[in-house]
Structure formats: C-alpha cells, structure tokens
Amino acid sequence: LYSEKERHYVESGIRQRFGDALSFNIGFFYHENEDVILQIDENSDNILEYDQLGSTDFIGVRANVQMNYLEQFVQNITYTYTKHNIFSGQDIHRLEGDAYNEILPYQPNHQVHASVYWMTPFGLAIDFNGTYISEQFRNRYRDQRRIGKRFFLNVDITQHITYHFQVFLLGRNLTDINTYDIIPILDSEEITSSLLFLGGFRLRF
Secondary structure, eight states: OOOOOEEEEEEEEEEETTTTTTEEEEEEEEEESSOEEEETTTSSSSSEEEESSSSSEEEEEEEEEEEEEETTEOOOOEEEEEEEEEETTTTTGGGGSSSGOOOOOOOOOOOEEEEEEEEEEEEEEEEEEEEOOOOOOSOOSOTSEOOOOEEEEEEEEESSSSSSSSEEEEEEEEOOOGGSSSSSSOOOOOSSSSEEEEEEEOOOO
C-alpha cells in the first residue's frame, strides 16, 4: 500500500451567540486525499482487510447548537453531513456501475450527536448523550452488505456526597446495539461494548 496523502483541506464557518447562554455554529469543509486506505469486511466475518483507492474527496457541513446555563444545565447537539466522491483509482473500473463509485466503507453520510447535562440543586448530576449514525457499507464492491442506521444512548449519573466523595452509575449502549456487526468503530463517540452498567465511587484529594 502507498502512504495516504492529504492534497487539499478547506474549512470555513460562522458563529453566532445569543446572549450568554445560547450559541449557534455552522461550518463547511472540503478535503481531498490521495491513495486513500480503506478497511473492508469482504466476507462479512468481522475480519478486516485493507484496500486502497486513488483519490477521494469529502465535502460537507457541520452545524452545532449549544445552550449553557451557568454550567448547571447544558444542552448540545451537532449534526454532520458528509458526501464522498471517488474520482480516480486503478481498480475503479472493476466496479459494476456508477452507483458503486460512491461507496466508501464505514463512512456514513449523516451523523448526529446530542447531549443533555443537568446539575440538580441536590448535588445529583445527570448526563444523557446519544449518537445517531446513518447507513454504511462493509465494502465498496457489494452494496447489499450494508450496516443499518443506528442510535447509541448513554447515561452518567453522579451523586456528589461531598466535594471529595462521589457515587456514580454509568449506563453504556442502552439501546443494546450489537457492535460486533459494526466494526471498525471509527467515531470516538461510539461505544464499543454491548449494554453495560458500571457503578462505583470516586475520591478526590
């Protein structure tokens, strides 16, 4: 495989604030890579292989709305749309029709991440966060080998007993998505386990 190279990268956006608590951000981005290295699941057996393209560009938009009230009630939502275009490569002629030219494995078009954090007056902090990801494909040659859209939901509950002592409960992947069917996990916001609960305490010195 050749080393992947980034040829162009452009990003521009605007930020608008509405008072001290509310802000809106929107940005547009474009970047073009040469010798793109892909991971594919050729046989749908969760054994990944590497494949390489010639040149691919990514163009999209990212929008974010955040409300922050005195660090005690925080809402945040980010939407990202990305369009991929494969426009050169040695083996692109092996693809069976123009529709296949748009397939990049494990690269969704739509992603939404949202979170709500509430610090109650009684020292109880509740943090919900969720991630929606649209349909993806396992490899670039067979569009029927697809991964359906999915939604991950997590919760963190922390009770502040004193400044130095906290009790917590974490819930991960509450929608119980089978992550073994979704590898590789490319988005760091995603959860890599099935439904999981963790509890314990924290000491601060």
